Amino acid sequence: MEQTDHRERTRRTDQVGRTGKGTVLLRPGGAGYADECAGFQLGFAQGPAVVFAAASTQDVVTAVRYAAARNLPLGVQATGHGLPGDAEGGVLVTTRRMDRVSIDPEARTARVQAGVRWGQVVAAAAPYGLAPLNGSAPGVGAVSYTLGGGLGILAREFGYAADHVRWLEAVTPDGTLRRVTPASQPDLYWGLLGAGQNLAVVTEMEIGLVPVRRLYGGSLAFDGAAVDPAAVLRAYEAWTRTVPDGLTSSFAAVPYPDLPALPPRLRGRYVLSVRVAWTGADGDRLTAPLRGIAPVLSDSLRTMPYTDSHTIHSDPDFPHAYYGDSAVLEALDVDRAGKLLSLVGPGAAAPCVLQLNHLGGALSRPAPNAVPHREGRFLLRLLTGGGRDTARAVLDPAFALLADATLGRSLNFAFGAGDRSDGLYGRQTRERLAGLKRRYDPANLLCRNYGVSAC
Structure with a gap:
């Protein structure tokens, strides 16, 4: 029964070429598909049934709603440094084209889209004598790294990159675009910062910068x-x-x-x-x-x-x-x-x-x-x-x-050596994240990541 359902999901997906609003879709065998799926980590193969090459927040909303309407597994990839393992079928949203960075030197903040790499943020902040809490590799995606915590070059002085996030823009699996702050949605804000791409697809965030030249x-x-x-x-x-x-x-x-x-x-x-x-x-x-x-x-x-x-x-x-x-x-x-x-x-x-x-x-x-x-x-x-x-x-x-x-x-x-989630969180954190998973992703669409289950 499950195998039949998977074949039917794939058959329906392969009929899609382009959405009515112009969002580019890529399918197996088509031009650009292999390059779009490729990431920095070459140890695993990504074989989604359809790829949404997102260039805007609306593209991500479209992709999430598409996956939700068909109950398809949904994955997210910016640079592909931290792939948890092989993936076959379902929907992949690539965010590499969402690469806008804007600096507010007076507020000491940076707004970064989902495809931005740390090297871009460092370069944009430097003229103002500011620095982000980036990791050691400039090619790593800033948003995904921060969602996993973000252990930076100056971590013992300033803490985790996640500790300096002001707000996030995210699309939850029901297709709703949300602006998440510690005041507006404290539980979801808490969970997004530490749970990776398990509760929503984050499209943008504002992060604090530090005065380091x-x-x-x-x-x-x-x-x-x-x-x-x-x-x-x-x-x-x-x-x-x-x-x-x-x-x-x-x-x-x-x-x-x-x-x-x-x-x-x-x-x-x-x-x-x-x-x-x-x-x-x-x-x-x-x-x-x-x-x-x-x-x-x-x-x-x-x-x-x-x-x-x-x-x-x-x-x-x-x-x-x-x-x-x-x-x-x-x-x-x-x-x-x-x-x-x-x-x-x-x-x-x-x-x-x-x-x-x-x-x-x-x-x-x-x-x-x-x-x-x-x-x-x-x-x-x-x-x-x-x-x-x-x-x-x-x-x-x-x-x-x-x-x-x-x-x-x-x-x-955690780079695919075992595909296991044990030990990623303590008991209380794991139980609280499970509650958020039941609330925001009860169908477990965002299952192509480590860490969070609804039970």
């Missing part, structure tokens, strides 16, 4: 073959206990392939690095203990304009396949963390990138949103390539090693 930041890199990786990690963890609340940092362990395209200092090396972002004074003094850990392979710590802040992490800017997951840790047992490095190091079944973000500071402050696990001290993120089974063979033992210190997982850093 320059910062001290960069990375210190060490050769993982010349030093004990566990010793570097222990030294980093000890150092995080001494820094001011406003200093944001992370530790990374990356096995670089031996490719001519890479700089000679990275080619074929297992590189350990500590990345730092700080808007205060005495940056060199605060980071001096890090330079004493071991001989430095490279040192990019410096004062820079905020527009160069993406160079702190230098995330890959080209589409590729990856699987990954995360764990919010209440504490870091450095001895177990050393064993973790052994599990996911150069000898792992698939190349694995480890990143450990120092949490706390402003991230621990309560806010009127659903971003969970604010009591965490570190966020562990693991990314690997290969097939899904190979990824799980690497990731599962690694996360199991730290299970007793794990509070949960982070929605923004």
